[in-house]
Amino acid sequence: MAKADSTSEHEAGTIRRRNEQAILQAAEDVFSRHGYRGASLQEIARQAGLPKSNVLYYMGSKRKLYVRLLERMMARWNAILDSISPDDDPVEVISAFIRAKIRLSRSHPAGSRLFASEILGGAPFLQEYLQGELRGWVENRAAVFRQWAERGLMDPVDPVWLIFLIWSSTQHYADFETQVLGITGRKALDDEDLEDITRFLIQVVIKGCGIQRPAAVDTPPEAIQAADR
Amino acid sequence: MAKADSTSEHEAGTIRRRNEQAILQAAEDVFSRHGYRGASLQEIARQAGLPKSNVLYYMGSKRKLYVRLLERMMARWNAILDSISPDDDPVEVISAFIRAKIRLSRSHPAGSRLFASEILGGAPFLQEYLQGELRGWVENRAAVFRQWAERGLMDPVDPVWLIFLIWSSTQHYADFETQVLGITGRKALDDEDLEDITRFLIQVVIKGCGIQRPAAVDTPPEAIQAADR
């Protein structure tokens, strides 16, 4: 019962780290599928291959576990929310952003759905984040977009709606994966599909908003087509 | 809740209809916020102003209530899934579709979120619908889009990705309403906002996919700008 083979992993914290990871991964899946209330620690524990008590031992409470998952996801988010300057190339920035968002949806679909679930439920745990950090980031980007529009580098579209367009259309492939697979009749989306989708979205957004590269000396026009590589 | 005027509603079924409506509305809200598992009949009943037993009396079971809500939402969906023909004006069709989707998200946000929640959870109740009816509809549309592309009326984009783009970007304003409001700092999106968003999305999609009106005799080019009325 208490006997563990202390041979191979006696470095402190290895088991702990592994168990925590297992719990977090299982929890992300269960919470994303059933929401905060609908998720049960029992199912999380089962999926993590640990006794239920263990989950609480590591995580303290259901609420703390959930918040920790949200924070982990926000950290991933923030990692791609790099700041931009009006001097950047709009085409590059937009392309990179779309590409990064798609990549995030692909690498962390459960986390992405967890976030969506939280928002669907009225964001009881994320109100502060939305109205603070995230809002600031959006406003910064929006200011840059407006400058670009003033300089004729893109159509004078509302930058906030543009950001939402990019968010929603990229997020879709994680959140509505079930629907996408059901309709396309596939078992899964492979890398090629994702590359296709990425290019499509970049093209539509850039062309649809009339986004252009700044008239720099050394950027030949045909680079636009290659931007989404 | 308050004393009902027993004068005007003695016609059989009036109370029933009203209670059913109250339950459906409350349930749509609760299910959409907490998912199927996380929703509780207790809360639905409280929100509908009825005893819990009454909810089950009217609806039979939690599952039946949920399915009924999904079917109601699917019916609303189907109402805007009108068929199109290759001879239609692509600009009109796309514009009308985006407009209708936004309107649906606006008139039935809870239902829209309910649908999203069902998909997030792996669509246990909607698999069949997704792989049947909806898939067929998408394939029909896709075929028309491809013909348009062949006739040069739009860029040769993958029609399925295009449909998903429209779905996701419009659905967003219902599903992620909390996020939208949190970031924009508003209490609610008014009709003007929605009109703005609608025009923005129509413009981006039409321009971004190079969608054009057929070269009819009497359709001057500037009508494109007015298409999103």
Place this chain on the structure above:
Amino acid sequence: MAKADSTSEHEAGTIRRRNEQAILQAAEDVFSRHGYRGASLQEIARQAGLPKSNVLYYMGSKRKLYVRLLERMMARWNAILDSISPDDDPVEVISAFIRAKIRLSRSHPAGSRLFASEILGGAPFLQEYLQGELRGWVENRAAVFRQWAERGLMDPVDPVWLIFLIWSSTQHYADFETQVLGITGRKALDDEDLEDITRFLIQVVIKGCGIQRPAAVDTPPEAIQAADR
């Protein structure tokens, strides 16, 4: 809804009587299988082919319905509990009693099981009957048996144990019908089986207790063998 064909059965009470009979029969079955608590009016109503409200309308309450069934069964019981006198022929009396009990178990198996179920549950509704009416009957019979024993017409067995022996061994074929059928591998016990069993029980009891016919002039000894016809 209210329209009934008042043509063929307008004699007052015909429908009522028929409905009551249907309810009583269904209730006897359901109560006998699940006991007082375990039985549900819903199931009784369904089995009677009537709405649940109707059952209560006719019977007042679950308790009243149950008591009525018990009383009906007691009445059937009493019908075969005829009094005897020391001057009767013991062989005839015992044979007739066993035969009558078997016949009762056969004609009203559900009622018989209902009674058994009531006793199993501690006879909450029949205490009075057991300690009053039935006890008196047993004591009367016992007195007669004792007189027979004194006159050498039967072995000096305890008459109460004898009565219980007859009760239990005959009751068995109603109460444990399921077991009997399961073990014998039959679908049902037919009249021939019951006749077999009746003769067997009569023989064992009469022979086992040394019960004899009184030395009357006109009763030849070989009549003993024919007593169980």
Place this chain on the structure above:
Amino acid sequence: MAKADSTSEHEAGTIRRRNEQAILQAAEDVFSRHGYRGASLQEIARQAGLPKSNVLYYMGSKRKLYVRLLERMMARWNAILDSISPDDDPVEVISAFIRAKIRLSRSHPAGSRLFASEILGGAPFLQEYLQGELRGWVENRAAVFRQWAERGLMDPVDPVWLIFLIWSSTQHYADFETQVLGITGRKALDDEDLEDITRFLIQVVIKGCGIQRPAAVDTPPEAIQAADR
């Protein structure tokens, strides 16, 4: 119920064993009185002096608890269902069997009633047992009885009816205890009563079926009277 001395029971499993026993005993009583459906975990828990959750924690579900009780009772049954051979002394075998059955009814009256209740309800959980194991046992016994009859050691009675006679007449003192007490006016049956009953039943069966000891050299006839010691 009272303060437990926490001194002597620190050995693991003692509390568990005691709680399980309390639950099983309470459940046997409640199930036997009200049947499977009519029994409530609430009442079982109250009678065991434990919270309702605890009952489910130990037993898993109402059904599992019930099945466990049945299996426990079947095990007790099987313990007295020893096999016999045609060479055994019929008087001994029958006497021992009756005696064992009475003893079982006395030592486990609630279990005996539980079994009766299950049969009354149509044996939904015991069909298999009845038609398998128990049927086989009956057939084996019956074959032996028939050989005895051929060798003139007993009357040619149907062995199955004989077995049922023994079962029913002995079972009666557990199942219909309430009736027996009500009619005899006693508070309980004591050992002397049971001994009386046992002898009576043995006598009636042996005499009634003409069962004899095999004509062994050293068994004087008067031993028959002593067989039921």
Place this chain on the structure above:
DNA sequence: CATGAATGAGTGTTCATTCAT
């Protein structure tokens, strides 16, 4: 450090009963 034991609160559902027509 980690995990079985234990439980009050809450789940969806069924129930017998009352009420209104």
Place this chain on the structure above:
DNA sequence: GATGAATGAACACTCATTCAT
């Protein structure tokens, strides 16, 4: 006279959590 509408109480069962070791 007969039956849908309605509901508080009880049902079996699950839950997140605390405790003990």
